[in-house]
Amino acid sequence: MISKPLFKQSLKANGYAWLLITLLTAFMLGTIVMVLGNLQANEIRDSLKETFIESELESNFKSGAIDGYLETLGTVEEVYPQAKQVYNLTTGSIKAYDLLKMNPYVPDAKAAAIQAIYNEAPEGQKEQAAAIADYVLTAYESQTVEEGQMHEFKCELVIDIILSNIEEEMNEEVRAAIVSISKSILDLYEEKDDLGKEDLQTIARLFIESVFYQNLLNEESEEQKEMLAELGFETMEEMLDNYGFTELKVNTVIQSGLLQYISYVNNDMTHKEAKAEVTDSLLSSMPEKVGESLQELGELNINHLVIGSIFYKIAGLLLPIVYTIMTANNLIAGQVDSGSMAYVLSTPTKRRKVVLTQMVFLISSLILMFVIIGGVGMLATFLVEGDLSISFGGFLKLTFGALAAMIAIGGICFLASAWFNRSKHAMGVGGGLSMFFLVSTILGLFGSDSIPEALRIDAMNFFNYTSIISFFDVNAILEGGSFLGGLLILLLIGAVTYALGILIFDKKDLPL
Amino acid sequence: MADIRLNEVTKDYGHERGVFNLDFEIKKGEIFGFVGPNGAGKTTTIRQIMGFIKPSAGSIEIRGLDAYSDATETKNYIGYIPGEIAFPDLSTGHAFISSQAEFWKLKDLSFADELVKILQIDLSANPRKMSKGMKQKTAVIAALMNDSEILILDEPTTGLDPLMRKHFLDILEREKAKGKTIFISSNIFQELEELCDRVALIKDGRIIDIAVMEDIRNPKKREYKIEFLEKDDFESFRKLPYEFIRIKDDQNQVIIKIDVNNTGKLIRDLSEHRIKFISENKYSLEKYFKEKFDQFEEGAEDD
Numbered sequence: 025m026i027s028k029p030l031f032k033q034s035l036k037a038n039g040y041a042w043l044l045i046t047l048l049t050a051f052m053l054g055t056i057v058m059v060l061g062n063l064q065a066n067e068i069r070d071s072l073k074e075t076f077i078e079s080e081l082e083s084n085f086k087s088g089a090i091d092g093y094l095e096t097l098g099t100v101e102e103v104y105p106q107a108k109q110v111y112n113l114t115t116g117s118i119k120a121y122d123l124l125k126m127n128p129y130v131p132d133a134k135a136a137a138i139q140a141i142y143n144e145a146p147e148g149q150k151e152q153a154a155a156i157a158d159y160v161l162t163a164y165e166s167q168t169v170e171e172g173q174m175h176e177f178k179c180e181l182v183i184d185i186i187l188s189n190i191e192e193e194m195n196e197e198v199r200a201a202i203v204s205i206s207k208s209i210l211d212l213y214e215e216k217d218d219l220g221k222e223d224l225q226t227i228a229r230l231f232i233e234s235v236f237y238q239n240l241l242n243e244e245s246e247e248q249k250e251m252l253a254e255l256g257f258e259t260m261e262e263m264l265d266n267y268g269f270t271e272l273k274v275n276t277v278i279q280s281g282l283l284q285y286i287s288y289v290n291n292d293m294t295h296k297e298a299k300a301e302v303t304d305s306l307l308s309s310m311p312e313k314v315g316e317s318l319q320e321l322g323e324l325n326i327n328h329l330v331i332g333s334i335f336y337k338i339a340g341l342l343l344p345i346v347y348t349i350m351t352a353n354n355l356i357a358g359q360v361d362s363g364s365m366a367y368v369l370s371t372p373t374k375r376r377k378v379v380l381t382q383m384v385f386l387i388s389s390l391i392l393m394f395v396i397i398g399g400v401g402m403l404a405t406f407l408v409e410g411d412l413s414i415s416f417g418g419f420l421k422l423t424f425g426a427l428a429a430m431i432a433i434g435g436i437c438f439l440a441s442a443w444f445n446r447s448k449h450a451m452g453v454g455g456g457l458s459m460f461f462l463v464s465t466i467l468g469l470f471g472s473d474s475i476p477e478a479l480r481i482d483a484m485n486f487f488n489y490t491s492i493i494s495f496f497d498v499n500a501i502l503e504g505g506s507f508l509g510g511l512l513i514l515l516l517i518g519a520v521t522y523a524l525g526i527l528i529f530d531k532k533d534l535p536l
Numbered sequence: 537m538a539d540i541r542l543n544e545v546t547k548d549y550g551h552e553r554g555v556f557n558l559d560f561e562i563k564k565g566e567i568f569g570f571v572g573p574n575g576a577g578k579t580t581t582i583r584q585i586m587g588f589i590k591p592s593a594g595s596i597e598i599r600g601l602d603a604y605s606d607a608t609e610t611k612n613y614i615g616y617i618p619g620e621i622a623f624p625d626l627s628t629g630h631a632f633i634s635s636q637a638e639f640w641k642l643k644d645l646s647f648a649d650e651l652v653k654i655l656q657i658d659l660s661a662n663p664r665k666m667s668k669g670m671k672q673k674t675a676v677i678a679a680l681m682n683d684s685e686i687l688i689l690d691e692p693t694t695g696l697d698p699l700m701r702k703h704f705l706d707i708l709e710r711e712k713a714k715g716k717t718i719f720i721s722s723n724i725f726q727e728l729e730e731l732c733d734r735v736a737l738i739k740d741g742r743i744i745d746i747a748v749m750e751d752i753r754n755p756k757k758r759e760y761k762i763e764f765l766e767k768d769d770f771e772s773f774r775k776l777p778y779e780f781i782r783i784k785d786d787q788n789q790v791i792i793k794i795d796v797n798n799t800g801k802l803i804r805d806l807s808e809h810r811i812k813f814i815s816e817n818k819y820s821l822e823k824y825f826k827e828k829f830d831q832f833e834e835g836a837e838d839d
Contacts, residue, residue, distance in 0.1 A: 028638070029635050029639050032635065032638075033624050033635055036626055036627070036631070037624065037625035354625070359624065362620075362622035363618055363619075363620040363621070364622045364623050364624045364625075366586075366588075366616065366618040367618075367623070367624060367632075367636060367639075367678060369586075369607075369611075370586065370611060370614065370615075370616035371611055371636065371639035371640050371682075372608050372609065372611040372612050372639075372640075373608065373611075374608045375608075533583075533588065533589035533590060534583070534588040534589065535583065535588070536586070536618060
């Protein structure tokens with residue numbers, strides 16, 4: 025169905041241009057793959073991402089610490105009056121007992137002391153006070169408490185009483201927390217006699233600082249698991265380790281956060297404002313837009329941008345388009361314009377055979393060109409150490425997509441070449457349209473999703489609607505989306521333009 | 537059957553451009569000249585014969601095949617030299633010739649080699665860089681190499697120097713001797729005069745006349761220019777019943793036109809007069825067409 029001598033002529037006339045352009049474009053892709061693979065183009069991205077994650081984690085820690093602190097402070101404030109009262113009663117009971125014990129006229133010092141406590145207690149609390157005194161003195165009677173151990177002894181009793189006053193069920197953790205908090209309160213109370221607001225805040229803060237890191241490691245909420253999975257870690261420890269959060273560092277972070285928070289609150293800031301101020305991360309501390317852009321920049325895959333949107337859609341198409349414009353013109357319009365077509369058509373060779381042969385030449389040369397370009401790109405991935413995050417399948421799809429775009433553009437050039445008798449008209453229309461599509465794609469890139477928002481000019485996205493190359497959706501191919509529809513449209517454009525070209529050339533008047 | 541037959545062929549490009557109502561036929565073995573000024577429609581006619589353009593009306597038959605719809609089949613009989621010579625993008629003339637041979641499925645290139653010798657051409661040059669004459673010679677070889685029975689030549693001698701033109705015309709004579717049918721266009725009357733059996737004159741897309749060259753080479757009536765030695769002879773001859781075309785009193789000179797059959801009578805009459813010289817005013821295609829053309833113009837004015 026095709027003419028062998030004509031195919032040979034086309035090969036001789038266009039072979040060198042084909043070879044040069046194929047090699048140059050393949051060299052371009054090979055170099056891009058090597059550079060991106062070896063120089064770790066994603067390093068910047070990764071460090072940027074790490075910085076954001078670190079800052080985000082710190083802010084998370086602080087926020088968690090503040091929440092814990094507030095809860096603890098509540099407990100402290102609740103426990104403190106009780107502890108104070110019970111401690112005072114305990115001290116009073118022991119004092120009364122010691123005093124009465126020395127009095128030989130008192131037969132039962134314990135009973136007398138309890139009576140005394142009962143008498144002194146305000147109305148309504150007498151029974152309770154007596155019960156506490158009884159409990160304390162029973163323990164006191166049964167052992168000898170040395171002078172230095174007195175406070176510890178009292179604390180033990182007081183904490184027991186406090187715990188027994190709590191009616192709700194408690195797990196070990198809460199129990200331990202209450203014990204620890206109560207102890208802190210009592211120690212300080214023993215020293216200072218009365219505790220102010222700031223003392224209670226300090227107790228709550230110190231408590232959180234002492235338990236936060238351990239809690240962080242033990243916590244196993246769904247939310248946390250999700251976050252870990254997203255960042256690619258199995259355990260919290262692994263993640264903390266990866267981002268360099270030692271126990272000391274975590275503690276330093278939350279300590280500074282809590283101190284800051286407490287001082288804000290004490291300076292008449294509301295809880296919300298203070299917390300927001302303290303937990304501002306790098307991202308949230310920036311204006312919203314900038315923050316989003318930087319985050320996007322952190323998520324940007326440079327390999328996808330350079331290989332997909334820049335090479336396969338623009339740079340890698342430029343020379344093949346130049347080849348296509350020249351060759352499509354040489355194959356028909358150029359030969360009609362110069363008159364050399366007369367030599368083919370003055371032999372028994374059908375016009376349809378001529379135009380079909382030229383179409384087969386153009387399409388097969390483009391197919392071979394992209395097989396070589398894509399092949400070189402894939403081979404180059406063997407030579408690089410780093411991960412390009414583009415699979416072989418990805419390269420295949422990109423290459424096929426670019427080929428589909430070229431077949432459509434080739435079809436337009438071919439149609440122009442078959443339509444016009446003058447080279448300049450065929451080149452003007454076919455080449456003009458092809459270049460317009462390519463330049464539109466370049467302009468459209470600046471408005472496309474491939475470009476981080478900080479650099480994006482949204483209005484430029486308009487140009488993506490004026491180029492048929494947009495049907496070749498590299499982002500869908502690389503990020504996993506549907507791209508076959510677009511490629512089918514490109515092939516359809518090709519089918520229609522080639523068919524029209526054949527029909528027109530078959531029927532038109534030729535000035536030969 | 538005629539080798540080429542044009543039936544009322546019109547190709548109208550509008551604004552009086554194109555060709556109109558061409559109706560003639562070329563017999564097998566005939567050399568048919570096609571002459572006319574630039575832009576008269578010679579190439580348009582030839583492109584229709586070649587099937588490159590489709591007539592607006594009428595039809596062309598090549599050995600019974602339609603020149604347009606059976607264009608591919610007709611090429612089995614046709615060798616063609618286009619009016620504008622441009623070759624495919626190949627590196628040498630040899631490559632071009634062998635590529636053409638492939639298109640023709642021609643195995644035996646001995647005739648092409650013979651033509652190369654006659655035309656003295658170096659085919660190792662790049663055909664696109666050849667001089668005009670070289671290109672023309674290469675085109676001649678490409679047209680003749682298949683030994684096609686019908687040759688369609690669009691101004692084939694343009695660019696050839698006089699010696700090469702002579703060679704080329706010799707080649708055509710040989711082709712004619714082989715019985716080829718040749719359709720040749722030109723704007724040079726002389727070369728057609730020597731070669732052709734018939735010559736058509738085309739002007740503004742219309743055939744004005746088709747001259748039979750035999751009639752022009754050996755016309756029934758011939759013109760003679762006679763100059764007499766003395767006034768007496770001149771005066772006496774003028775009284776004889778000849779058809780005088782022109783009379784020059786001061787030179788004792790007349791130009792007469794006589795039927796070939798009366799040549800003997802003229803010689804007898806002249807023998808009775810003293811003449812300085814006698815010469816025949818050769819009839820030419822150019823003269824013939826000038827007459828026809830003038831008639832055509834008058835006819836046009838009458839309309």
